[in-house]
Amino acid sequence: MNLARFPRVRLGHMPTPLEPMDRLSKHLGGPRLWIKRDDCTGLSTGGNKTRKLEFLMADALAQGADIVLTQGATQSNHARQTAAACAKLGLACHILLEDRTGYTDAAYTQSGNVLMDKLHGATTSRRPGGADMQAEMEAVAETMRAEGRKPYVIPGGGSNPIGALGYVNAAQELVTQASDMGLRIDHLVHATGSAGTQAGLVVGLVALNSGIPVLGIGVRAPKPRQEANVLALAEKTIAHLGLPALVKAEHVVANCDYVGQGYGIPTQGMVDAVRLLAEQEGILLDPVYSGKGMAGLIDLIGKGMFRPDENVVFLHTGGQVGLFGYPDAFGLAGDLPR
Ligand SMILES: *Cc1c(COP(=O)(O)O)cnc(C)c1O
Secondary structure, eight states, rough: OOOSSSSSOOOSSOSEEEEOOOHHHHHTTEEEEEEEGGSOOOGGGTTTTTHHHHHHHHHHHHTOOOOEEEEEEEEOOOHHEEEEEEETTOOEEEEEEEEOOOOHHHHHHHHHHHHHHHHHOEEEEEEEEEEHHHHHHHHHHHHHTTTTTTTTEEGGGGHHHHHHHHHHHHHHHHHHHHHHHTOOOOOEEEEESSSSSHHHHHHHHHHHOOOOEEEEEEEESSSHHHHHHHHHHHHHHHHHHHHSSSOOOOOOOOOOTTTTTTTOOOHHHHHHHHHHHHHHHSSHHHOHHHHHHHHHHHHHHHHHOOOOOOOEEEOOOOOOOGGGGGGGGGGGGEEEEO
């Protein structure tokens, strides 16, 4: 795998740290827990979309785009990081925000990621929940082209074979880092949504013959659909890399038991996980992705899925800015913090 063959702009601070979580490991009495800090990629408070955008934005520049168009939920971390990448590279940015939760309070609709989208100079427009967002973007792009602009359309979450290269690269980074530290990684766990993170990781880890299994904790789709989405994107990414068909269905595992009532709707497990990491490790998770991912990991530890001598790495995909969109979930609105 030679990722240097693919155009890339540098947007993030990498390698991100790989750190032990000693207090949490002790508290849970489970395996040895580690955290890969992709919340520290640096661009506009960081997160996993930055790695994908390094390849996507390079493609946008190569195609001579003058505006980037993307979409996400109202509190999309992908939208924020795309807006910041556009600011850094001097491109205009328009974001379509889908109202997936139906929340109308000012914190959710104006603060957190929405505030930062605007600070980075992006323009936004809203769409109702359940809209065909890819079709909505194509329609906006068509109008822009008719006006003589050159839009570059990034799918939701930056999840296509170009964006997924960011996580093929992250897999290489993680394997190198672990071998430098003499760390045998037995499991890698992270929150999975639009599938690019898991697809890229699976491709990278399988191509390197790392033997490290990946477990995606779903935040939206049911398990069969999530696994099918990840596998399909992994296959396309393998083809984009020019590798033989290495990835098999058994390499793609998602557990979607921790979604709760739906995407972006808080669960008690998420609230407990966010509080626990804040109090035990001084680490902030987010309400939509990493909080539910960690809730899943904690529950699976309790169910005995891992041996005490195993090393389990949680990939922190970022999103803390979203906490400011959810003050009520933590009982902080009008209430004294504990
Ligand atoms: C987008 C996102 C994810 C999920 O990554 P996908 O590549 O969309 O599956 C996880 N965590 C956070 C914080 C995100 O913003």
